[in-house]
Amino acid sequence: MARSDSFRLHAKRFAATNRGPSVPVNAMETAAKALRAAEHVCVFTGAGISAESGVPTFRDAQSGLWSKYNAHELATPEAFARSPNLVWSWYSIRAAAVRDARPNEGHLALTTLFAYVPHSTLITQNVDDLHARAGAEHPLALHGNITHARCSAGCGARIAFADAPTNVAPHCGNCTALMRPDVVWFGEMLDADLLENARAATLACDVFLSIGTSNVVEPAASLPWIAASHGATVIVVNKSMQGQRSGPSIVQLEGMAGAVLPKLVTMAFQGRKPRYGEDS
Ligand code: BV8
Ligand code: ZN
Numbered sequence: 001m002a003r004s005d006s007f008r009l010h011a012k013r014f015a016a017t018n019r020g021p022s023v024p025v026n027a028m029e030t031a032a033k034a035l036r037a038a039e040h041v042c043v044f045t046g047a048g049i050s051a052e053s054g055v056p057t058f059r060d061a062q063s064g065l066w067s068k069y070n071a072h073e074l075a076t077p078e079a080f081a082r083s084p085n086l087v088w089s090w091y092s093i094r095a096a097a098v099r100d101a102r103p104n105e106g107h108l109a110l111t112t113l114f115a116y117v118p119h120s121t122l123i124t125q126n127v128d129d130l131h132a133r134a135g136a137e138h139p140l141a142l143h144g145n146i147t148h149a150r151c152s153a154g155c156g157a158r159i160a161f162a163d164a165p166t167n168v169a170p171h172c173g174n175c176t177a178l179m180r181p182d183v184v185w186f187g188e189m190l191d192a193d194l195l196e197n198a199r200a201a202t203l204a205c206d207v208f209l210s211i212g213t214s215n216v217v218e219p220a221a222s223l224p225w226i227a228a229s230h231g232a233t234v235i236v237v238n239k240s241m242q243g244q245r246s247g248p249s250i251v252q253l254e255g256m257a258g259a260v261l262p263k264l265v266t267m268a269f270q271g272r273k274p275r276y277g278e279d280s
Contacts, residue, residue: 031251032267034207034233040119042205043110044223048212048238050128052258053101056094059214066090076185080152080169084178088169091181095146095161098127103134106211106257109265111135115274116265121201125213125220127183140198142190142220144183153177186217195219202227211237212257215244237261 035041047057056063058071069090073079080087111134114120122139124131127146131139149164151157151172159179164170170179184190198220202208208227215221225245228234234250241254253260274280 027251027253028264028267031233031235031253031264034235034251035113035117035209035264035268036272038117038205038207040121040201040205041113041117041207041209042121042123042201042223042227042232043113044208044210044213044220045110045122045124045126045131046211046213046215047126049106049257050101050104050126050130051212052104052106052256053128053130055098055101055126055128055130057212066093072186075183076187078187080180080185084169084180085167088181089167091146091149091183092161092164092166095181096166098129098146099162101128101130103130104258106261107131107134107136109261110211112274113261113265113269115276115280116269116272118275121198121205123198123201123220123223125217140194140201142184142194142198143217144181146181146183148182149179150182151175151177152180158182190219198223199226202232203230205232208232208234209237210234211261213238235264237264 047055051057062069062071074087074090107130110122110131114122114136122131122136124139124141125143127141127143129145129147147161149159149161151174153172153175155172155175155177157172157174164179171177172179202223203226205227208224210224215224224234224236228247228249232249235253236244236250237253237255237257237260238244239254239256241252244252246252253264
């Protein structure tokens with residue numbers, strides 16, 4: 001969907017967004033005020049923003065056949081070396097679920113937000129492509145993309161999961177090594193440039209909007225607190241604040257991302273002209 005389409009589509013929702021999250025008005029107003037005044041907003045997302053699109057979060061218990069496996073145990077190079085076809089099948093199922101999913105109101109509200117703030121950086125821990133499909137440009141996908149597979153020998157070959165078999169890890173057409181999901185597994189280093197860009201934006205931003213993450217997986221998990229320690233306002237959006245940090249520079253907005261984000265973006269920018277899009 002072209003950005004201006006998703007923007008226009010969402011702009012219509014500004015007035016219509018009256019299903020309210022239960023966030024205290026003052027917290028929402030504080031957050032909206034910070035966004036309105038912001039020069040540079042970092043948006044940081046975890047699995048919670050895609051949950052309402054039907055993409056299971058990492059902590060959702062695995063269903064059916066997969067219930068006996070712990071996601072953390074499957075998402076490792078050792079698991080792939082031990083059982084390539086089992087790991088490949090798990091990713092094929094997850095990649096198909098992402099293909100069938102659609103961006104939700106939370107993704108679209110962020111795309112609208114990007115049209116209003118002078119500078120924005122989107123950092124995602126998610127491996128789905130829903131931000132891009134909602135019109136967001138250049139997301140820093142710290143943990144890779146489940147839409148593709150790459151050569152495990154690093155020869156550079158890359159294929160779409162949609163074009164690959166579902167339960168047998170294929171061999172690279174270029175060098176015959178096994179193909180593997182194009183994601184970062186536990187125990188693997190993140191792409192140094194992506195991480196450096198994410199850290200630089202975290203240090204430069206004046207508002208850090210952290211959405212739908214349990215803040216467990218490092219090094220991404222520390223980004224919100226690095227932002228706070230450098231004077232940014234950290235807005236936390238999560239369906240539950242259990243286990244989430246609080247503090248003087250942290251604004252907690254408890255609720256579903258698909259309800260809170262449209263409300264927040266409406267409060268922050270209604271009456272403002274976007275920097276681009278049909279109504280600019
Ligand atoms: C690294 C891709 C250096 C794969 C992912 C021992 C050995 C080696 C490393 C470690 C070790 N011990 C610790 C580490 C570091 C390790 C780590 O952090 N482990 C954790 C478990 C403690 N990190 C790494 O290994 C990283 N690399 O450190 O390299 C190194 C190298 C070698 C040796 C040492 C160090 C690599 C980490 C990347 C892992 N790959 N994904 C795949 O997807 O299959 S991470 C994966 O889990 C996801 O991508 C995601 O990032 C993460 C889960 O986090 P969340 O997104 O937060 O999701 P979660 O389900 O947890 O929470 C959802 C949240 O949403 C909840 O809060 C919920 O309340 C909320 N929510 C739900 N619905 C909604 C909602 N909120 C709002 N609205 C809703 N509707
Ligand atoms: Zn190869």
